[in-house]
Amino acid sequence: MARHLRPLLAGLLGAYVLGYGVARVSIFHAVERYGGLEGKGPPRQDFITRRDRPPGDGWVYGLFLPAIKAEEATLGWIHNR
Numbered sequence: 001m002a003r004h005l006r007p008l009l010a011g012l013l014g015a016y017v018l019g020y021g022v023a024r025v026s027i028f029h030a031v032e033r034y035g036g037l038e039g040k041g042p043p044r045q046d047f048i049t050r051r052d053r054p055p056g057d058g059w060v061y062g063l064f065l066p067a068i069k070a071e072e073a074t075l076g077w078i079h080n081r
Contacts, residue, residue, distance in 0.1 A: 020067040024048075027060060028068070048072060 029051050048068050049055040061068070 016067070020064050023060060023064055024071075028064075031055075 027050060028048050031049055031051075048071065049061065050058060053061075055061070
């Protein structure tokens with residue numbers, strides 16, 4: 001049974017990653033939010049969301065939330081090295 005489960009899980013993970021890639025290119029965009037005047041406010045916040053909606057709105061965002069969080073964490077780690 002475990003022998004049949006591995007290809008199934010690999011296929012599901014591959015479909016999820018491919019779906020996120022398509023959604024990231026076509027639906028989601030990186031959005032920057034600035035806190036205040038330049039140099040006089042909280043730091044810039046970058047997040048991934050749909051262009052016309054706030055972060056966390058819609059079923060597509062909820063579906064790909066783990067992938068979005070992983071991408072944001074990876075980019076934050078790379079930029080803060």
